[in-house]
Amino acid sequence: MQRPRKQSIERTFALSIAGLILIFPANLMPLVGIKMLGGDKDGTLWSGVVALFEEQLWGVAILVFLSSILFPLLNIILSLLISAHLYFNKPNRHLAHWMRWLQHMDEWAMLEVYMLGIIVACVKLASSSELKFGFGLYAFVALLIITGMLATSLDKTLFWQKIGQLRK
């Protein structure tokens, strides 16, 4: 059971804009780097996918790409689109489709699990090499908090009601 949330549309709108801004540094800037035996290496979300691809693990690479890059991005874009339409009271015939996609995709965006993966990987590496944390990691953590808040601020019942009203 859910209780109605305050200013759901406004909050979702604001948070999804913040998320859209943060997702770029979180994806493009290095998350963690290591210094090992004189070598230097930086890791981003994307480089993990590429490395898996190069080792012919197509399935795993695609899965990691979807759940750590594509679905979080789509999640934020869809939230932004829907809340913007509802905020400005603009009817759009795709609203119901977008809302349905958003609900189905929710489960497959796994940023928080990825964060845990980063922690475990760092612990494993800490004994044998020198770790340094990049700016991307801070952006990533901020993005994590934003998407968490996004999930709690989005009131599905209210959104569907609004979508129904706009159609009429």
Added chain:
Amino acid sequence: MNSKKSALAQGFIRCHDCGCLSRKSEQNRLCPLCEGQLHPRLSNSLQRTAALLLSAFCLYIPANIFPIMTVTRLGVGEPHTIIGGIIALINSGMVPIALLVLIASILVPLLKLLGLGLLLLNVHYRWQDHARKWTIMYRIIAFVGRWSMLDIFMISILVSLVDMGGVAQVIAGPAATAFAAVVVLTMFAAKNFDPRLIWDNQY
């Protein structure tokens, strides 16, 4: 008003997507609010869940037997299975992290496979008791599933970071694909199971 009757028994269908209740009738196949397809229950829920679960069960075996990654140090390769990785963590004194990995990549998939299997048996043989407890179990299974991806993400990070040619290198192994498939298949299985089936045929 009989409050114990389900919505379906009273002639209502609830939309899966938007939650709108509408009267059950032959003509109305689309939800009046969101225009999604209406089904009284998820179609072929038991068959689909059983099929996905069986394939996940088969893949669970190679996922645990084959090495999930090979760590090469100074030219010497050392394959690690999932359990091997946990033992290595314990040996280096990282017990809490080892526990975390143990829960996420061994206990959770195993409990999911067994739990969903039991839920299927429950609905098929109509065990009438403790419907509430079974529903809680379903919710836990559905919630906890995505956390098994932890191991896959960790490997993706390690593979990209530790890549110094022959000196130090991590290569992902065949078990990674199998394990990823187990996680995805069990997530689909949980999604296809309709927990309202537990409550049907109850009085």
